[in-house]
Amino acid sequence: MKHVELTPVGNRMEVATGTRLLDGLLALKFELDMACGGKGLCATCHVRVRQGEDELSPRTPREERTLKFLAGADDSSRLACQCHVLGEGIVVELPEGVYVQSAEKLIGLIGERAEVDYLHPITGKILIGKSKIVTRTLLQLFVTMSEELRVLREQA
Numbered sequence: 001m002k003h004v005e006l007t008p009v010g011n012r013m014e015v016a017t018g019t020r021l022l023d024g025l026l027a028l029k030f031e032l033d034m035a036c037g038g039k040g041l042c043a044t045c046h047v048r049v050r051q052g053e054d055e056l057s058p059r060t061p062r063e064e065r066t067l068k069f070l071a072g073a074d075d076s077s078r079l080a081c082q083c084h085v086l087g088e089g090i091v092v093e094l095p096e097g098v099y100v101q102s103a104e105k106l107i108g109l110i111g112e113r114a115e116v117d118y119l120h121p122i123t124g125k126i127l128i129g130k131s132k133i134v135t136r137t138l139l140q141l142f143v144t145m146s147e148e149l150r151v152l153r154e155q156a
């Protein structure tokens with residue numbers, strides 16, 4: 001068994017050696033959209049590894065390619081569906097914000113201030129920033145996104 005610290009939630013997970021990081025997070029009931037179905041093609045399982053990056057399996061070519069399109073990705077970025085826990089001392093930071101796959105999920109918030117950043121599920125870009133008023137115009141951004149998601153799912 002191996003242990004992974006989760007920040008900023010202050011949680012710790014215990015997983016069998018070789019477990020996919022994503023599966024460990026799901027076992028802890030973290031809500032992850034997995035827009036591509038765990039195929040390494042979207043941003044919804046993006047995490048940052050703050051310590052112990054060498055204790056995870058190396059980036060896959062698909063992961064490298066996807067991270068190039070992800071806003072704000074850096075050397076600490078990993079896709080949880082593409083990496084496996086191999087050793088101890090790993091600290092993973094879960095990104096703030098909520099990935100959104102359709103405008104329907106936000107319709108009930110029209111006219112209210114967003115309590116979190118709402119993020120594009122492929123690029124990770126902020127579509128509606130925290131404290132912005134959610135408007136119908138902003139929700140139009142999701143029309144393009146829905147088409148991009150459809151294409152992505154066909155590739156997966």
Ligand code: FES
Nearest residue numbers: 040041042045081
């Ligand atoms: S779930 Fe899409 S890249 Fe991990």
